Amino acid sequence: MVRGKTQMNRIENATSRQVTFSKRRNGLLKKAFELSVLCDAEIALIIFSPRGKLYEFASSSMQATIERYRNHNRDAQTCTRFCEQNMQHLKQETETMMKKIEQLEISKRKLLGEDFGSCSIKELEDIEQQLERSVKNIRERKIQVFKEQVEQLKEKGKALAAENARLAEKHDTLEKQARNKNHGEKPASLENSPTSEVETALFIGLPETRGIALPQYVV
Template sequence: MVRGKTQMRRIENATSRQVTFSKRRSGLLKKAFELSILCDAEVALIIFSPRGKLYEFASSSMQTTIERYEKHTKDNQANNKSVASEQNVQQLKHEATSMMKQIEHLEVSKRKLLGESLGLCSIDELQEIEQQLERSVNSIRARKAQVYKEQIEQLREKERVLTAENQRLNEKCETMQPRQPVSEQRENLACPESSPSSDVETELFIGLPERRSKH
C-alpha cells in the first residue's frame, strides 16, 4: 500500500509550534555537528527563532565560513558573466558573418540586375533576372501613373478654388459700383444729352459762300 505524501504546513497552536521548533532545532544542530566530524566538512549553521533569537553552529569560525561563502558566490557570478560574455561575443561574430554573406549576395544580385557579371549565368538565371526586371518596370509605371493622377487631381482642385475665388471677387466688385437713381435714368432717356455731332450743319448748299450766308 502506497502512502500519500503529507502536506507540510504551519502549526497553528503556538505551544506546539514552540515545542516542535526546539526539537527540530536541536536535531539540526546535532546533524550539522556530526556532518563536520564524520566528513571533515566545513559547516556553518544559522537559525533565527520566530521571536528573533539567534542559534548558530560553526565547525571552525563562523566569520571565516561566511567570508569564504561570499567569495565563492562572487567567483561564481564572475564566471557566469564571463561565460555569458563569451557566448555574446560568439553570437555577435556569427551574426556578423551571416550579414557579410547577405551583403555579398545582394552585391552579386545588384550587378546582375545592372547587366554586369552575366557570363556565368545559366538560361534559367537569365530568365529569372529578366522577369524580375519586368516586374520592377511594371511597378515603376504603376507608381508613375498614380503620381500623374494625383497631380492632375491637385491641379483640378486648385482650378476649382481659383474659379470660386474669381467669382467671389466679381460679385464683390459689382456690389461696390454705385447705382444711378431711377429718376435720373428716366430723365436721361427723355432728354438725351446733345452730342458734338448735333451742332454740325448737315444741309448742302451749292454756290458761292455769299449766297449761302444770305439764306
C-alpha cells in the same frame, strides 16, 4: 641610485626556515587583523606550515567568507562564459551580415546589367522577371502620382472659378451702384450755369450818360 630587485630563494637551512616561517606567519596574521579592524574589511586567511599544520584567521566567519568567495568566483566564471558566448554570437552574426551584403552587391550589379557571365538561363529569367515586376510597380506608382496631381489641379481650378465668380459679382455690384449714383445727380455743367438772361442791348454814348434815356438800338 636605483636598487635592483632582491631575488628570493628557498631557505635551505631547516632551522632558519622554521624561524622565518614563525616570524612571517605571526606578522601576516597581525597585518590581517589590523586591516580588518582599520578598514572594516572581511578577511579570511589560511596558512599551512611545511609540516601540514593549519593556521587561520577570519574577521567574521571562515565558512561564510569562503562561501562568499565561491559565489563570487562562480558569478565571475558565469559572466566570463556569458561574455565569450555573446562575443561568439556577435562574430557569427557579423559573418552572416557580411555574406548577405556580398549577395546584395552581386544582385545589385546583375540588376544594373553587369556580371552576367556566370549566370545560367534560370538566373537570367529570374532577373528578367524581377525587372518586369519592378517596371510594373514603377508605372503603377507613376499613374497614381499623375492622378493625384490631376485631382490637385481640379481642386485649384474649382477654387479659381469660385474666386472669379466672386470678383465678377463684386464688379457688377460696384458698376450698378455707380449707375444709380450718376442717375440721381444732375450734371455739374447744368447746375453751375447762370439762370439770368444775357443783356443784348447796345448803349451809345459816354458811360456817365447811360442813366439818361436815349434811343436804343437793339442788335
